[in-house]
Amino acid sequence: MLLLKCVRTTDAHRAKHGDHDRKYEEVRSAFIENIPGCIWKYQCQPSIKTLRDKMRTMMAQRRKENREDTAASGIAEELTDFERLLDELIAEKEDHELFQFQEREAANAKEQKLVETGKIIQKMALEKKRSREEGTARNLDKSDHRPLPKPRTSNKTVLHGDQSLNNDVREQLEENYRLEER
Numbered sequence: 001m002l003l004l005k006c007v008r009t010t011d012a013h014r015a016k017h018g019d020h021d022r023k024y025e026e027v028r029s030a031f032i033e034n035i036p037g038c039i040w041k042y043q044c045q046p047s048i049k050t051l052r053d054k055m056r057t058m059m060a061q062r063r064k065e066n067r068e069d070t071a072a073s074g075i076a077e078e079l080t081d082f083e084r085l086l087d088e089l090i091a092e093k094e095d096h097e098l099f100q101f102q103e104r105e106a107a108n109a110k111e112q113k114l115v116e117t118g119k120i121i122q123k124m125a126l127e128k129k130r131s132r133e134e135g136t137a138r139n140l141d142k143s144d145h146r147p148l149p150k151p152r153t154s155n156k157t158v159l160h161g162d163q164s165l166n167n168d169v170r171e172q173l174e175e176n177y178r179l180e181e182r
Contacts, residue, residue: 001081001082001085002031002034002035003027003031003051003054003055004055004058004082004085004086004089005085006027006030006031006034007027007055007089008085008088008089009030010023010026010027010030011023012024012026012027012052012055013055013059013089013092013093013096014092014093014096020052021048024048024051024052025048027048027051028045028046028047028048028051031046031051032045032046058086059086059089059090059093062083062086062087062090063090066087066090
């Protein structure tokens with residue numbers, strides 16, 4: 001009964017994947033704290049694995065008993081506190097597993113929808129590219145095809161290279177221009 005209470009308080013029965021050891025370490029600490037110290041003189045303290053395995057075994061046995069009782073008769077039996085608590089833990093664990101399953105299914109459905117949307121977008125892009133290529137080919141086949149106009153450029157001289165050299169050349173050009181005007 002103490003083990004069940006410790007598991008329930010730490011929510012170890014609903015631990016996330018990879019988090020079981022940490023949760024059952026908390027269960028072990030709570031379990032050992034609630035048992036008198038004189039017992040541990042003659043008996044070894046349980047390990048995390050021992051407690052987890054014991055919990056799994058009790059849950060599996062109780063599930064089996066519940067299936068057999070349900071199939072055998074429709075008469076409800078009087079449950080002890082231990083059995084009631086174990087049934088509640090089993091129900092919580094099954095609800096948690098169902099919730100996780102539904103979350104995974106929703107995430108998979110969302111991912112599948114994104115993949116399908118991506119395929120549609122890719123198909124549309126390929127069709128657009130194909131129509132452009134066909135349009136270009138049709139334009140080249142026309143007899144009145146005119147060449148594209150030349151891009152407009154400015155009359156400014158662009159000098160590349162060292163900036164100080166560019167400044168010297170510009171100054172010389174300006175000075176020559178002033179001398180020619182005189």
